[in-house]
Amino acid sequence: MHFSSVSPKLLLQLCISTIHSIFASVFSKVRYWTAGGCKGSVSVLPADRDATTPTSVNYHFTRKCNYKCGFCFHTAKTSFVLPLEEAQRGLKLLKESGMEKINFSGGEPFLHEKGEFLGEMVQFCKQDLQLPSVSIVSNGSMIKEKWFQKYGAYLDILAVSCDSFDEATNQLIGRAQGRKSHLENLYKIRNWCQQYKVAFKINSVINTFNIDEDMSEHIMELNPVRWKVFQCLLIDGENAGQDALREAERFVISDQQFQEFLDRHSNVSCLVPESNEKMRNSYLILDEYMRFLDCREGRKDPSKSILDVGVKEAICFSGFDEKMFLKRGGKYVWSKADMKLEW
Incomplete structure (x- = not known):
């Protein structure tokens, strides 16, 4: 085409059309590159769908632990813990974004400041934020009765990790500290939970x-109100691979072996099974910097911190599978006020 023979009006229309096509192509690529890890929109894109609601969040606020479980998938790669005020600011942001349940984990959450830091956050979430459910996952070794006396009223659920009812097996796994009995602690904590509701x-x-x-x-x-049974999971950089602090390959079992274990315990009504398929993408995990961790590629890829960019943008890079969260029973009666338990 010879532009000298084209009218100025037609030439202008051609230029506008070309520019429009270029922008459409670029926009499409940007959308493809950035939207893969997000159910909704990211900050550079128009909000054509609602962002994921962080209904249930697991906050691994510390990586330090006094146990050495060989399959641990959140290892002590740093010793960083946010200041309490910053952690509370992040928790408030999560509540404002729709969080109903917070689960504090580690590392061992009772290790930092002998449980006082944890207790302050538990009280803040229940008393100030009025969250329906506040829970903790612990190995149980650091819990004292005086903690229940001070903070038990603010806690809905306490989960204690126990992989065997044989002390020698716990020692082999690494779920032990010296000669202390993991099982004695388990039963003692069970009684305290009953006593302090x-x-x-x-x-x-x-x-x-x-x-x-x-x-x-x-x-x-x-x-227990629930017995969560997990299939051993490999996470590159945590318990597998060159930069890992654990070598969990020797702990891994097949899907068939896992199913055989479940079949053997089918008479236990409180059992809640979680295979690798269900577990990998169905948890919203915050690390010690309050970054969401995306585990879809078999490793933990962090988002930016919610303290820097807000929950809506950070959660887009969490890789969270909300359908699998619901399928595995992630939403349940999680407030002790609704459980109708006989104390």
């Missing part, structure tokens, strides 16, 4: 060391 829960990671164990009798005696 905190719902008691047990978490177990099924691996090569406990795959043949029958835990039914002990679980039914302890009578």
